[in-house]
Amino acid sequence: MPSARAIFALATVVLTAPAARADLLLLRSQEWRAGVVREEDDSLLVSSSDRERPPERLPRDQVLRWLRGTDERDALAAIESAAVLTQLAEQYFAAGMQLQARQCLERAARLDRSVARSPRDKGPDEWRDFWNRTLLAVRQAEADQARPAAHIELARWAYAAGLRAAAIEHLRAARRLDPRGGQVEALQQAWGLDLRPLVEIDLTPALNERMISRQLTDESVSVQARDGHQFVAIPFRFRLDTNTEFKRGSFDLKASPPTPIRLVGFRPMVWQSGVAAPSRRSDEPVYERMQVVARDESGRPAVFGFNTTRPPRGSGAKEPERLRTARNRLATTGWAMMLLEVPETTDLLTITPVSGPTADIRLAALQQAGGIRDSDRDADSADVARWLRFAADPSPAVALLAIQALTSIRRQLAAEEYGPWSSVVDPAILSAWAGLEEGCRQAAWRAMMDHGPLPARTSQAIVEASPSVKLDLVERIAADFRSPPASAVAPANTVAALAALLKSEDPRLCRRAIDVLAAGAPDEAYETLVGASGMARAEALARCRSIRETRVRQNMVRALAVNAAPVDSEILGSLIKQDRVVILDPRDKLLERLRTEQSARVRETWLAMLQGISMLPVLGTSPVGRLLDDVSDEAAGDALRRRATLIAADQARIRSSAAKRGSFPMLSPADATDPVVRVLRRAIELGPADVRSTAVLGLLQEGHAQIAAQAILEAFPQRTLLIEFIDEFALQLGSEAPDATFAFLAHLLGLATPDAARRILDHLDRLAELRGEMDGARVNLCIRAGLVWQSLADFSGAPDPMLARSAARWAMRLGHLSPQDRIQYAASNDRDLRADRLRTASNRSGRIASGSYSAIVVIELAWPMPPGAARELPVWLPPQRVTLSAGAVELAAPEVSREFRIYVNGKLRGFGTVPSGPAGLPLPEDWVPRLARAEPNSAFSIQPADSEAGFSPLVMVSGEQDPSPRPGAARMEVSELLRSALVNDPExxxxxxxxxxxxxxxxxxxxxxxxxxxxxxxxxxxxxxxxTAEDPGPVFLNAAIMLERVSPPATTTQSASAATALGQSTISTVESPMTSRR
Structure with a gap:
């Protein structure tokens, strides 16, 4: 047995002749190379390549074991080290023994999975290629190739290994298993791969041309088919980016029933009206072969046709000269057709290109193609029935031809014909869907989506389809949502198909369909949830909180809310509040459900769910006004009215959201009460009691102090109850109380009894103290916006010393009384005398204008209507008014002059004239800025001719503008003041x-x-x-300026000194006409 480092030397042995000489593979040592010198019965005489080593006789069976590789395989199987096996594999490959090298690599990969984890990118090219191909085969054998993800992973590995062809094959396999998987397209684009086959049969041209005939033309010569035969033209597509050649051996041709088929030749195709068609040149030959050149001498693709011709007999030419090749340049359309001569009894052709997929072609389908017949318009005709059978054919080429033929018929149907026709055809195609190839499915899908409205019968067929078909349709809907619409009717049809799918109770299908919606879809797609199954709605509700995109989440929540069960209302309500849903159409489904619901309990649940959403864009419409009136009138009951009040208060808060402490209390016209104001006022008058405070706060948030005060006085004719309400309401307010609260309490003060007046003044004291000295001028102006001065004069002499002191203190503060005026006012025992003291102080403050003032500005702004709002709505939302402190303003006048100048930050910004004569005590209606309805046809008003028109929103009334102010008036440039106020305000x-x-x-x-x-x-x-996109808003509409004196009027000497000082240190930017005359 050799060691782990043993090298298997190479030899070839031939034992067929006694004197045979051969090289032997021995397992001895690196230096041993042996040859057979003589064969005997039981042994072989072996000589070494080492001349100093004598020949050796070896047993015959031992040599045979070496030759058969038995010892070698046993030795390899005993090695347990992957590193040793990879070394042996490299040495085997270097010796030219690829079989053994492959065995070593495969065993090494099984022993250590890291061997095949990554492709090899170093080493000689041949060895690296062999290594990567071998290990790719190992990974392919281990992978679950029924999964698209497995092919994606194999494609990544193959591409990294430089095996582009293998990567293409695996990407194709992944696309076949998952046609709409996005990874295949992404990798194809990233790697620059073309997954199309080099050649592919495509019968589409048969829709416009007859492909079966008894004759053909070859170079202007008519050629007849043999008896019992016919010519069949088979169109095919080919790639122009790869060098290739088509000839008789490029296609494997079979027929059923089995009969000989003759490939006559090839004919190019040209473009006609954007469609590939046979060339109509009468002299066009039938070519024996075609050649595709990816880049010719000009760098562009080229196609050439070749024919071999012979000179006429008897020309005398020698045999080598008799053959001549003709070469013609052809159109580069990427289309051609092969011409076959087949027996007329042939039913099916099977064509397999060398570099393309096999295609089964049913000649009956080709025979039926070639134009639209009148009978095709009748869905019950025999021709349409045949096309439907062909659409279910197992051959993708035949099925695609049938689907394209039916699509051509669709295009030519009149509107009244389309519905009945597609109601027959679409269900038949859907029933065959599972057996269709991907290209056929996509063509059928586009046919149903892109032509005419989806009939109800087609939607029902989708509902009745098998689970696998429904899942496939969901994926196509997802792809459509990610792509631009293919036609004008496609978006609506896609949504209708999704609505049909969402009627399913299949959990897997519902999850996938909700995935599609959650990933982002057109707004109208979410309305499909309104009629969805319980399973689909439950899945959507469970997914809502995890959806990050606000638009998607809001659309889903709104759709789910339409048919929401009471148990789901709380969840939906919290999501609605979280997303700050905005109603953009008076016909919104959320409002329609509330409008049509008859059950008071369900309506109450719905109102609770809608609380917190913004209806600001549609509050000016009649439908919304009628709806709010309906749920808040006396017949509605306390429960509904309570919910309606909370919603109205929310709308008031939203309408004044730009103002931190609500809108400044301005005078509103009596006939300008919009639905929100009506609901809030009705809640004050009718109750229930627990929402009266909410209703009052809602009115004050929008600055309706006078309306709130009148409603409260009417609701509590008994003064004891009024006092209880005032205490309860005011004590819940803090430093952030709306500005209009002060005017509201001042309005109540004018009609209050002494007991109520004392409580009102106490609350004014507390709230003013919470605001602090910095807001003192603003508080004063707000109180004066609702104050009747005579009431303060009356209560200053009340028997109750605490009431009298409180009223006198407020009169002195609001009137900016000098120390001398305060003494005189406190000493006055008569109400008329006190009123006269106040009139005197007021007139003196007007004549002595010099002094420091605090500027309060109310800026009126408008924001654009949100995108997606109904067409009849205005382009701008109702205006909002923001109250800001604008800093200090100085008024200065010479001692002997009635004129004064206005300075802002030391710069002259205006001039004016003091009042000319005495005046009475000012009333709110004499000076408080007014509101009025926006004019019809304005930027804020719905067209009055529109049936949905409701009320016009309130806007600030323009003031009188005097170029040369009269006595008691001043002209002031305010742009810098307004900008400064906005810059310095954190809100x-x-x-x-x-x-x-x-x-x-x-x-x-x-x-x-x-x-x-x-x-x-x-x-x-x-x-x-x-x-506009460049200036989306907000826009400036108007501004009110209020200058509130900071301290009592200065003496005459002080006034003159102040005027002199200011005049010496400032640059004049506004010139007084009166000054220029002097």
Whole structure:
């Protein structure tokens, strides 16, 4: 037995002759090479190649064992080291013994799996190629080749080993097993491989040309088929990127019944109207062979036809000169056809190209092809029945021809013919689906999807299909969702097919279908879940939380909510709130279900589920208004009204979401109450009691302080109940209470009894303290927006000392009374005298304008309607108003002048004139900015002619603009002030990088004196154009400016000093007409 390092030397032995000489393979040593010198009966005389070593006689049977490899195989089988076996394999290969080398490598791979883990990329080319091919065969034998993933892995290994042909074969196998697997296409593109065969039979041209005839033309000569025979043209496709040749031996031809077949030759095909067709040149020959050249001298593919010709008999030419080869350049379409002469009794042809798949061709199908007949329009005709039988043929070529023929018929059907015709044809094709090859399935799928609406009978056939067919259809739907639509009707048909599949209760199918939706699909595809089976809906609901893409998750949740069972409502409600679903159409299925549902209990469940979603885009439509009225009127009951109130309060919060503390309290027209306001007001009037506070808070969030106060006073005619409500409501508020809360309490104060007034003032004290001194000016303006000054004057003299002190303190604070005015006001015992003291202070503050002011701005903005909104909706959402502190503003006037100047950050930004005469106590309606309905046909209003039109949203009313202000007015340039307010406000971060585009330059506002040193003005409202990709919004609409005095009016000397100081240190940017006249 040799050692592990033994080398098997090579020899060839011939024992047929007694004197035979041969080389022997011996298992002795590296140096021993022996030859047979003489054969005897039982022994052989062997001489060594070493001349110094004498000949040796060896037993005959021992030599025979060497020759038969018995000892060699036994020795290899005893080796347990993979490393030794790989060394022996290399030495065997070097000796030319590939069989033994392969055996060593295979055994080494079985002993150590790491040997075949990666291909070899080093060493001589021949040895590396042998190594990789051998180990690929090992991996192929061990792989489960019924799995596409196994072929993908083998293809990766083969490609890394440089075995491109093997990689192509495995990619083809993977595609056959999983036609829509994305990995095959990805690897094919990444590696630059072409998986098409070199040659493939394709009968498509038979749809337009007769392929069976009794004669053919060869170089203008008509050739007749032999008796009992006919010519059959078989089209085939070939690749132009590979050098190849077609001749009689390139195709294996068989017939059934078995009969001889003669390949007459080949004929090129040309393009006609985008379709491959036989060349119609009368002088076109039938070629004996065709040659494809991938790159000719110009670097382009070329096709040549060859024929061998002989000169006429008697020409005298010698035999070698008699044969002549003709060579013609042909069209490079990649199409040709072979011409066969077959017996007329032949039914089936089997053609196997040398480099392509076998094709079985049923001649009856070729005979029927060649154009559309009138009978084909009748789905019950014998011709259509034959095509359907051919579509189920086991031959892919025949089945594909039949499906393409039926597709051609589809294209020519009128709209009224399509439904009945396809209702017969589609179910028949689906019943044969499982036996169809991938190309046939894809052609049939495209035929059903791309032509005409999917009939109900086809959808039912999909429902009734086998599980394997349904899974295949799901994969095709997934591929369609990933690709551009193939036709105008394809998207709708694909969704209809998915709807049919989702009616299944098969868990595997439902999981895969939901996978397709979860991966991303057109928005309309998710509506298929509305009518889906319980299994499909349960699977979709279970998957919702794990879906990362918001659009997909929202679409799925919305569809599931339409027919949601009560047990699922809580889950769906939480998902709706999590995703901040937005209703974009007044006919949304979520609202339709609520609108048509008759059960109060189910409606309550639905309202709970919808709580927290945004209906902002559709709140201005009549359907939504009617729906909200329906669920909140007196007949609805407390449970529904409670849910409706919570939804309305959410909508109010969403509509004012741009404002941190809600909208500034402005005056609203009495006839402008939208559905949200109606629901909230109704909840205050009718209850239930546990949502009154929520309703009031919702109104205040949008700045409707006056409406909320009126509703509360009507709901609580008994003052004790009013006090209880005020305490309960106000005590739940903190520093983030809406601005309109102060105006709301001020409105109540004007009509309150002393007991209620004391509680109201206490709550004002607490809330103002929570806001802090920095918000003092803003709080003052909010209170004044609802304050009747006479009420403060009345309560300042109340018998209750605590009430009197509190009312007097607020009167002095809001009126900015000087120390002297405070003493006089406190000493006044008569209500009229106190009111007169306040009027005097207010007039003095107007005449002495100089001093520091805190600027509060209300900026009106609009955001574009979200994508996907219904067409009839406006292009912009209802405007939102943001209240911001804009910093300090200085007013300065000379001692003897009625004019003053306005400075912002030391720069002159405006001028004005103090009031000319005495005025009464200001009322809110005298100065508070007003709201009004947007004009019809504006950017925010639905067209009034539209049946869905509801109300127009509220917008800020433009103020009067005086180029030369009259007494009691001022003109101010406010762009810098507005931009500064936005920059310094942390809540406006969402458009901070666009502030210069949001707020235009050159904005001017006319301010009016509003009493007690305050100046208020509103700009001119702008109507925005439609949003664009470059400027998607928000857009600036208008602004209100309020200057609130920080301290009581200065003395005359102080006023003059301030004016002088400011005049010396600033650069004038606004010139007063009155100054220029002087």
């Amino acid at each position: 406006s971060i969402y458009f901070k990088d666009r502030i210069e585009r949001v707020v235009p330059m050159g904005l001017s506002v006319t301010l009016r004196y509003a009493g007690f040193g305050s100046w208020v003005g509103v700009g001119v409202r702008r109507n925005p154009a439609a949003p």
